[in-house]
Amino acid sequence: MNSRRKFLTQAGALAVGTMGMGTRTPAASGKRTDLSAQETVDLCGQWWFRTDPLNVGEEQRWYGTDEPVIAWRNVRVPHTWQVEPAYVEYRGVAWYRRTFDAPTEWQNSAVRIEFEAVFHTATIWVNGKLAGEHARKGYTAFVLDITHLLHWGSSSTITVRVDSAFNGNMLPRGRSSDWAHDGGIYRPVQLLITPKTFVERVDVEAVPDLLGGDGKLAITAYFRNTDSKPWTGRAGFRIIDDKTGQTVVTGPDTPGFTIKSGAPSVKIFGEEIPIRAQIASLEQFSDHADPPELLQWLHTFKGKPQETFLVHGEPAAAGQLRELITKELGWNVKLAEWMQKVPVS
Numbered sequence: 001m002n003s004r005r006k007f008l009t010q011a012g013a014l015a016v017g018t019m020g021m022g023t024r025t026p027a028a029s030g031k032r033t034d035l036s037a038q039e040t041v042d043l044c045g046q047w048w049f050r051t052d053p054l055n056v057g058e059e060q061r062w063y064g065t066d067e068p069v070i071a072w073r074n075v076r077v078p079h080t081w082q083v084e085p086a087y088v089e090y091r092g093v094a095w096y097r098r099t100f101d102a103p104t105e106w107q108n109s110a111v112r113i114e115f116e117a118v119f120h121t122a123t124i125w126v127n128g129k130l131a132g133e134h135a136r137k138g139y140t141a142f143v144l145d146i147t148h149l150l151h152w153g154s155s156s157t158i159t160v161r162v163d164s165a166f167n168g169n170m171l172p173r174g175r176s177s178d179w180a181h182d183g184g185i186y187r188p189v190q191l192l193i194t195p196k197t198f199v200e201r202v203d204v205e206a207v208p209d210l211l212g213g214d215g216k217l218a219i220t221a222y223f224r225n226t227d228s229k230p231w232t233g234r235a236g237f238r239i240i241d242d243k244t245g246q247t248v249v250t251g252p253d254t255p256g257f258t259i260k261s262g263a264p265s266v267k268i269f270g271e272e273i274p275i276r277a278q279i280a281s282l283e284q285f286s287d288h289a290d291p292p293e294l295l296q297w298l299h300t301f302k303g304k305p306q307e308t309f310l311v312h313g314e315p316a317a318a319g320q321l322r323e324l325i326t327k328e329l330g331w332n333v334k335l336a337e338w339m340q341k342v343p344v345s
Contacts, residue, residue, distance in 0.1 A: 038198070041191035043100060043113070043158075048072035051081065052093040052161075062095055063125035063159040072097070080119070080184035091166060096185055097159040102150040110196045110226045111147045113158070116187035120170065121163040127156050136170040138181075143192065143200075145226065160185060196227035202237075232264065246327070247320050248292060291321055295328060304331060311336040 050072045052062075061067065072095075081087040081094055102111070113131075115122065120138030124131040126149040134142040150156050164183025205218040217239075225231045241248050265272040308331050310318045315335065322333040 039193040043189040044077050046074050047077050047096045047098045049075040055093050064128045065157045077185045080182035080186045082182040091164050093163050099155045099157050102156050104153045109193050112143050112145050112192045114143045116141045118185050119183050123161040125159045197225040197231040200224040308333045309336045
C-alpha cells in the first residue's frame with residue numbers, strides 16, 4: 001500500500017498539465033472516415049480540490065460554474081488524498097474541478113471524457129449540468145458523452161464528486177480488507193474526440209485449444225451513432241502480430257458483410273457496384289479460409305511450387321497474403337491479373 005501511494009505521489013509531482021486546454025494528440029490529417037480514429041486531449045495535471053467531510057457540496061452546488069475556488073487548492077491528477085498525512089484515514093466525499101477549452105472545430109464531432117479509474121463512486125458535472133455517474137466500481141474505466149454540455153469556442157468546467165466511504169452494497173464487507181482503498185481520481189483522464197459515429201468498444205473472447213495448438217477468437221464491436229442522420233458504411237478488423245508487424249487475421253469486411261449491413265453499394269475489384277436487392281437472410285459471409293488456415297494447409301505440400309498465383313480477394317488483402325506466404329514458406333507468389341495467360345509445362 002505504501003509503495004502504491006508513493007508512486008501516486010511521485011506521479012502527481014511529475015505530471016505536466018495546465019488548467020486550460022491540456023495536451024492534444026491529433027488524429028491523422030484529412031477527412032476522417034476511420035471510426036476508430038480519434039484525437040485525445042490529456043486532462044491530467046492541475047485540478048482544484050477540496051474535501052467535503054460534512055457532505056454538503058451537492059446541496060450547496062459546488063458543481064456550479066460560479067462556485068468560487070477560495071476554499072479549493074491545487075493538486076495534480078492522477079491523485080489520491082490518502083498520500084497526505086492528514087487524510088490517510090479519510091473515507092468520504094471530496095471534489096475535483098478544472099476547465100478546458102472546447103474549440104469550435106469539435107462541433108461536428110463526438111466529445112467524450114474517459115476516466116481510467118475513480119475510487120469508488122464518481123458523479124460528473126460539465127458546466128453545471130449532470131453528465132453521469134459511475135457508482136461503486138472504483139477499479140474500472142468509464143466514458144461519458146459530454147458533447148451536448150460543452151461551451152463551443154470558450155472554456156468549459158468539469159466537476160467531479162468522489163465518494164470513497166465504505167458502502168454496504170460493495171466489497172469489502174465491513175471496514176476491513178487487505179487492499180488499499182485510496183479515494184480520488186487516481187488514474188489518467190482524457191477527452192476523446194471522434195466522428196459522430198464511432199466504435200464505442202470492442203469485446204474479444206479468446207478460447208485456446210491447448211491440445212491442438214490452435215484457438216478461436218470472437219470479436220464483437222459496438223458502434224454508436226450520435227448524429228441525427230443515419231450512418232452507412234463498412235466495419236472490419238485487423239489483428240497484427242506485435243513482434244513481426246504482420247497482419248495475421250482480417251475480417252469481416254467482405255462483400256457479404258457489406259451487403260447485409262444495408263450499404264447502397266459494394267466494392268468489387270475497386271469498383272462500387274450498386275446493390276439493387278433486399279437481403280432476407282445471409283448467415284455466412286464467406287466459405288474461404290483465413291490466412292492462418294491457408295498457411296496451415298500450404299505447409300502440408302511436399303514440394304515447393306515454381307510459381308504460386310493468388311486469384312481471389314481485393315489487391316490490398318491479396319498483397320498482404322502474398323507477403324505472408326513468401327516470408328513463411330519462401331515461395332514465389334504472384335497476384336494474378338485480369339485476362340493474364342500463364343504457360344503450363
